[in-house]
Amino acid sequence: MAARVTAALVVAHTTSGVQHLYAGDVVPSSITDESLANLRSLGLVAEEPDPEPAEPVRPAESGPGSAKEKWLAYAASKGVEVSPDAAKEEIVAAVTAAGH
Secondary structure, X not given: OEXXXXXXXXXXXXXOEEEXXXXXXXXOOOEOHHHHHHHHHOOXXXXXXXXXXXXOOXXXXXXXOOOHHHHHHHHHHOOOOOOOOOXXXXXXXXXXXXXX
């Protein structure tokens, strides 16, 4: 979960000094644990869930963006099992047959 600044401005201690953060900023990992705990206790930051990963986009079947490696990754993301040695056309056919 990421912490996001809710106050107009906060000054937080980092591992190398201090940093100014503004409303809406995501609190960076360089902020010390003690400083983050203090900001939380004062209600100056709020936890927000990590964003859902984006739905994979089907690669192009030809031209730019149509590399076999992209199709292998897309097939894996959709749970379609194909051999890494398969030709790109075979991978495309397997993904299409699986309804993706």
